[in-house]
């Protein structure tokens with residue numbers, strides 16, 4: 001059993017379930033997630049070979065993790081059957097090897113799947129953010145800084161919040177990624193301030209579903225800002241979350257991935273995480289293992305066609321890979 005490593009198929013299965021039960025005392029640095037649809041849960045990062053998966057902790061999950069060796073080896077079980085062995089990774093600031101910080105845990109928008117507007121959480125001061133980066137830096141494991149934010153009062157306010165922080169982050173000498181709702185000219189400002197990569201989320205590429213679930217936002221505007229960002233940051237440096245499980249068809253996903261890739265944008269196919277605070281607000285169904293594998297393979301073929309490679313990312317989710325099947329890394 002020593003070398004039972006995670007395959008792409010097994011990772012797809014684990015993502016399709018999305019949760020695990022574990023004795024909380026075994027979890028290294030599990031922090032509450034405050035970003036996007038995973039907000040309000042605690043997670044664990046399980047690594048096996050080159051693959052990493054993030055699972056939210058839920059004592060009722062059919063999956064469980066147990067310590068099986070003095071050497072820090074853990075096993076992941078499905079209803080008593082051992083599936084894979086690996087290690088648990090510390091995630092001091094949201095995910096391993098990064099300081100991935102949500103600046104503002106509030107939002108004035110009302111995307112129907114997202115719990116953030118309901119939670120109306122904390123807004124971090126600049127000092128709090130810099131203290132978190134310092135904490136990760138002191139572990140010797142800071143490989144990237146990633147910043148994201150809800151919208152406290154205005155989208156421009158969040159861009160300004162990021163721009164204000166950036167000068168103080170340069171001294172860490174690691175790549176910086178930023179994910180916010182884009183404003184006119186923000187990509188150029190971020191680039192000039194030392195940002196390496198940006199992620200502006202389309203959320204879905206199905207226009208009908210977009211209107212239903214993200215009615216406050218404009219898909220056409222986000223696509224325009226993504227295109228501009230590629231002109232500034234270059235290929236392989238601009239990303240966009242594309243949620244899977246809002247009722248979109250596979251062919252809508254294919255068309256959407258192709259549209260984004262044609263612009264030079266790498267989509268992150270993100271399984272929906274139905275949240276109790278949003279029960280019934282919109283269609284939300286976590287994709288099956290089979291669908292996740294099919295869509296990831298389809299995405300890889302499209303990325304190849306447009307000369308894109310998600311394995312080159314330096315920051316944010318494509319660097320982490322915990323929540324998604326990532327082409328060029330997982331398959």
Ligand code: SF4
Pocket residue numbers: 035054094095100316317318320321322323324
């Ligand atoms: S893939 Fe992204 S959202 Fe998921 S744990 Fe990693 S950084 Fe966080």
